[in-house]
Amino acid sequence: MPDDPHGTSRDAPLEALAARAASDPVDREAFGELYDATYDRVYGYVRNRVGDAHLAEDITEGVFLDALAAISRYRPRGGGILAWLFRIARNDVLDHARRRRDVVPIDAARHRRNHDDDPVERAVATEERARLRNAVAALPERQRDVILLRFTSGLTVTETAAALGLSDAATKSLQFRAMKNLQEMLRDA
């Protein structure tokens, strides 16, 4: 997790790992470390977008397969490796949604069914979580992405902006509007 989640710096250790992995041929050991360091964040984003745990695992695996295939051409810029990785993740989620129009982005029922044994899931009141997830699911897509990337995956503003192809200012503006919308929805619910 970055030291300044609200700031704009890149995650230096991750960049170092990415630089090592990006050799030709790919340094698989370094890529494995990158996988370990980023899997939970990517999975968290994907899971919150598609709902189903198994599907999220499949898509996340696809994200890292894509990343492995492309990492040798990775050049740090903009939001760095996290933005690069989440651009792949977002595109894979969109690709899945495009092919499966029936997939509901966030589905609290699916979350409950698939992760009954998840201690975090149990720890937080299920109904409140469902309410929260439904509210996030009701946001316009890019507002939802900002919320998920910032608060589920812990990306900085700059990383989020680069992942979504936006400016930092636009990302902050989206985040602000998303938070206002969520406040209203949760107050009304």
Add this chain to the structure above:
Amino acid sequence: MRDREMDGFEDLERTLRDGLAVTPDPAARSRSKARILEATLPSHAPRRPLRRRGLVAPLAAAFVVISATGAAAVPASAHALPGDALYGVRMATESIRIAVARDEASIRLAIARARTVDLERAIGKGRHEAVDELSRRFFEQLATLRTLSANDGADLITKIEAQQARLDAIADRIADRIGEKARADEVLRRIRRHDHRGKGSRHVDRQDDEREDRRNGRSGRDDDREGARDGNDTNDRRGRDDSSSPSGRSSGSSTDGREDDDRRDSSGSGSGDRSDDSDDDVDDDGDDD
């Protein structure tokens, strides 16, 4: 440093972090990592004369598609599945690799393994229509490998069996991954229809296939043509709207984010595309499990 406009949202931020937190299954994460790290990646094909027969057609097919889609088509084909515009390029690339390989068996094993990865991805993505073609290609490679094993001996047979075991494992998990039983059975049948290991069931399978072919008004040969058509289906091409993205895709985003305000979920709008900024994922390293 916090942005001042975000003041007042601290509680909501905490709620979001807690409420949206998910815990991945550690075992699934480890299995996935193992599969990813053992996945084959493109290696530079040996620069040797194109000497084997059968090379002209795949080269021509690759040239045609590359000409039509631009120079980026070859790397973009890395994960193309049947039905994708670049699937034909991928198949052509594999044919070339077989043709120029010093060790044909290793290449074919790698291709068979790539098909199992494709199968998993196709199932995961709900692209069940691709399963039949992928399974057919998988067993096609294994059939050729069996003929090669007459020269290569027991070591190759072991590797062939390892690939069969991979496919069996995928088949075993179908019911878990596809909740709807009828759909799961259909996908399983599509996988197994090309598996001619058990001769007892082969006759039944072939009868089923023939019945289905009659219903679809086509002969078995049409399946092969369908595979060839896959590579030229430019209607299935997906738009790329950001050449700076790692996958050559992006959200088609506005620069100020304003357009999003009144637009609800557009996940299915087709703006996304796979991350295909990569080469073909079959290599000729010859290693196998």
